[in-house]
Amino acid sequence: MLFCPGVNPGALFLYRVVAISIMTVSKHPKGFFFLSTRLKRSSKAFTLVEVLLVVSLFAVISVAIYQTFSSGVKIWNYASKFFPEEDVLLSLERITHDVHNAFYYSLFEFKGDAVNLFLTTMVITQADPKSGQGDPYIQQMGRVRYKFDKKNKQILRQQADYGQAVSGEWQDPKVLAGGIENVSFLYLFSDKKRLVERPTAQGAMPAMIKIDIAYKADKEIRRMTRLIDIPSSLSDL
Numbered sequence: 001m002l003f004c005p006g007v008n009p010g011a012l013f014l015y016r017v018v019a020i021s022i023m024t025v026s027k028h029p030k031g032f033f034f035l036s037t038r039l040k041r042s043s044k045a046f047t048l049v050e051v052l053l054v055v056s057l058f059a060v061i062s063v064a065i066y067q068t069f070s071s072g073v074k075i076w077n078y079a080s081k082f083f084p085e086e087d088v089l090l091s092l093e094r095i096t097h098d099v100h101n102a103f104y105y106s107l108f109e110f111k112g113d114a115v116n117l118f119l120t121t122m123v124i125t126q127a128d129p130k131s132g133q134g135d136p137y138i139q140q141m142g143r144v145r146y147k148f149d150k151k152n153k154q155i156l157r158q159q160a161d162y163g164q165a166v167s168g169e170w171q172d173p174k175v176l177a178g179g180i181e182n183v184s185f186l187y188l189f190s191d192k193k194r195l196v197e198r199p200t201a202q203g204a205m206p207a208m209i210k211i212d213i214a215y216k217a218d219k220e221i222r223r224m225t226r227l228i229d230i231p232s233s234l235s236d237l
Contacts (some may be wrong), residue, residue, distance in 0.1 A: 079207035084215050085224070091155050092211065092226050094176060098144050099209060099228045108143055108165055110205040115148040117185050117209070125161040145170065148183035153181055155213075179216050186210040190233070207233045 046054075050224065100122045104110070108120040110195040123142035143165040145158040156173040164170065188208040195207060209228045214221055 007131065033092055034118055038059070057166070081184070084177065084179050084217050085222075088180075088213055088224050091176040091223070092158065092213070095146060095211060096228050099230055102205065102230060104205060104233045105141070109203050110201060111203075112187060112201045112209075114186075114187055114199055116185055117146040119144055119205075122137075123159045123161060125159075130201050143170075146185075147173070148181075152178075153180050154178050155183060177213075177215070180213060181216055182212075182214040184212040188227075205233045 007073070020047065095117075098121045102119045103108070105120045110120070111118040111122070120141065121144050122139050123144060124137050124139050127138040129187045142159055142161045144160075147156045148154075149156055155176040157176050158173045160170050170174065174208055186209070187198045187206040188195040188210060189198060189204075190196075190200075190207040197210075198206070207230060209230065210225065211221060211228065212225045214223050216222075
């Protein structure tokens with residue numbers, strides 16, 4: 001290699017390498033073009049096998065998600081349609097709770113027939129904002145009414161706080177259970193150490209209340225019966 005004064009040896013070496021590369025590429029234009037094109041394509045696109053693999057995995061995952069969701073919806077619909085026992089049981093528990101808290105009060109007499117039940121018990125209602133109560137709801141004496149809506153096949157519950165009960169007003173009814181075919185209230189009074197069944201009650205509270213509920217489930221009529229005792233009953237006096 002000749003030494004030229006004023007020329008950087010490193011730059012001269014680089015110039016010779018580039019010149020040799022250009023001469024080599026010019027002798028093989030087709031091979032260089034094919035190699036550069038293949039490298040360029042491989043860096044910017046997927047192969048057909050990769051695309052098919054991704055599509056297959058996406059299809060398998062989508063089918064699994066759909067089957068899981070579909071099975072959950074079917075189970076929920078089946079349980080809601082053919083197992084109304086839960087709503088009936090919750091209704092009986094609510095009635096039992098109100099009856100156990102019932103007490104005698106001369107202003108609001110106990111009254112009931114085959115499809116209606118009126119009693120004085122403790123209700124939960126909204127507190128007066130001016131009272132300074134920290135809790136927005138309070139428990140106080142009030143009236144509760146249970147009614148069987150034969151037209152809509154529902155068990156309804158209405159309540160009234162003390163002020164509403166005095167003026168004969170009621171709050172909006174709430175549905176406890178639907179799909180009910182029939183509801184029957186029967187009242188048992190204590191008479192000389194034995195229980196006597198009566199279809200109605202008015203004034204004195206009975207010793208027990210018998211509730212019979214018929215509901216439709218799985219294309220058949222089922223029944224559920226419960227006896228509820230009233231601790232504060234005055235029927236034996």
